[in-house]
Amino acid sequence: MRTSLGRPLVIGVLVVAVAVAGFGLYWFQPWKLWQDETVREALPTAAASAADPAPDASPDPARTPARDPRTLAGGALISHEHSTSGTVKLVRLPDGSHVVRLENLDTSNGPDLRVWLTDAPVREGRAGWHVFDDGAYVSLGKLKGNKGSQNYTVPADVDPSAFSSVSIWCDRFDVSFGAAELGRV
Structure with missing residues (x-):
């Protein structure tokens, strides 16, 4: 049976x-x-504010803010868990706000990728894969695309001078795909 x-x-x-x-x-x-997700964002510029002088008035250099974005720091991305290249810039916009700009980014796509502003040193090879969540970091949001140029707003309450690097961070697996040291320019 x-x-x-x-x-x-x-x-x-x-x-x-x-x-x-x-x-x-x-x-x-x-x-x-x-x-692959390619993003091609232009560097943002601030619109003229009501405090700016009228177009026919002669500008006062002491009171007129700079009209062009200014790069404060930058560096080249190095590979960690995945092959990564491109450059990172910390930019102050004419209105005083800051953005982290990724230019010519080329990395692998992956689940739950973020852009982190961190205080961790950038290390080559496997030694650099897991260091970025050891200290202070600010998530600037999800990676918009794994290729191209894109901007990430630094929150107004964050002092960007307290951070020394940027990481393309995989939040799901707690590993850096690539990172750049922010050297002052």
């Missing part, structure tokens, strides 16, 4: 296997390795 225990066991194993595969696909998102 044959027992019917084998069929429910097979069904149970299949259900568990499908659940594990579904979770693995959600967690690792392997299709992102073949998907």
